[in-house]
Amino acid sequence: MDALLFLLLLVSFIYIYKGKKKPALMAFASAMLLYIFWFSYHATDAININL
Amino acid sequence: MLSVQTIKNLHILALLLLSLPLLGAFGIQIFMNELPCPLCLLQRVGMIGVAVGLLMNLKFGISAMHYGLSIVSALIGAAVSTRQILLHIVPTADGVTGFGDAVMGLHLYTWALVVFLASILGIALLMIFAKKSAEHKEDIEEKNTSLSKAQKSVFALFIVLALANTLGAFLECGLSPCPEDPTEYKLLP
Numbered sequence: 003m004d005a006l007l008f009l010l011l012l013v014s015f016i017y018i019y020k021g022k023k024k025p026a027l028m029a030f031a032s033a034m035l036l037y038i039f040w041f042s043y044h045a046t047d048a049i050n051i052n053l
Numbered sequence: 054m055l056s057v058q059t060i061k062n063l064h065i066l067a068l069l070l071l072s073l074p075l076l077g078a079f080g081i082q083i084f085m086n087e088l089p090c091p092l093c094l095l096q097r098v099g100m101i102g103v104a105v106g107l108l109m110n111l112k113f114g115i116s117a118m119h120y121g122l123s124i125v126s127a128l129i130g131a132a133v134s135t136r137q138i139l140l141h142i143v144p145t146a147d148g149v150t151g152f153g154d155a156v157m158g159l160h161l162y163t164w165a166l167v168v169f170l171a172s173i174l175g176i177a178l179l180m181i182f183a184k185k186s187a188e189h190k191e192d193i194e195e196k197n198t199s200l201s202k203a204q205k206s207v208f209a210l211f212i213v214l215a216l217a218n219t220l221g222a223f224l225e226c227g228l229s230p231c232p233e234d235p236t237e238y239k240l241l242p
Contacts, residue, residue, distance in 0.1 A: 004225075007098045011102060015212050027122075040095065041095055
């Protein structure tokens with residue numbers, strides 16, 4: 003899944019370089035949605051800040 | 054008042070500065086064999102995401118929307134690094150604080166938060182100066198500009214960084230979630 007995130011950003015970079023804005027935005031938006039989902043997936047451990 | 058060319062040169066400088074922590078983290082992964090944890094990988098994603106808006110400014114002309122894309126990525130990245138700081142803020146029973154080695158007194162996830170906050174500040178400053186330059190409308194609304202050598206170089210740098218991280222993450226975790234404390238590449242013998 004992490005590799006997919008980097009891959010989507012790589013695709014976005016390539017589309018920007020080629021001058022295709024819409025597909026670049028789609029790849030970026032997909033990466034950000036997946037990014038938030040994957041963060042929430044990993045953010046399940048309790049944070050122990052009680053001393 | 055700064056010209057559009059000067060603002061674009063500042064973009065190149067910002068992108069080079071942004072690439073430093075990514076290159077450093079990748080160097081630590083390759084040469085010191087310290088594999089990144091899942092949250093560390095997500096912080097790298099955030100930094101590479103910040104570059105998307107800046108590169109769009111170089112290619113399609115300066116726009117508030119492009120800056121917005123970078124800020125969104127920086128904010129999510131800041132949330133990830135803040136979470137990791139809080140996870141390790143209390144020393145363990147044997148007195149160990151933090152995850153991994155500290156670099157210049159701060160752990161990598163703390164440096165990541167500094168980078169994300171500095172990115173947001175930098176983008177705010179660039180937006181202030183871009184707004185001033187908006188008086189030269191014909192300069193701002195240029196579309197699909199041809200790239201200079203320096204601009205092509207930063208594009209190449211970030212394409213290589215994204216490709217290297219894609220391969221690194223795939224070798225480390227495959228298609229499944231990465232282990233919390235990785236010690237070896239899952240797909241390497």
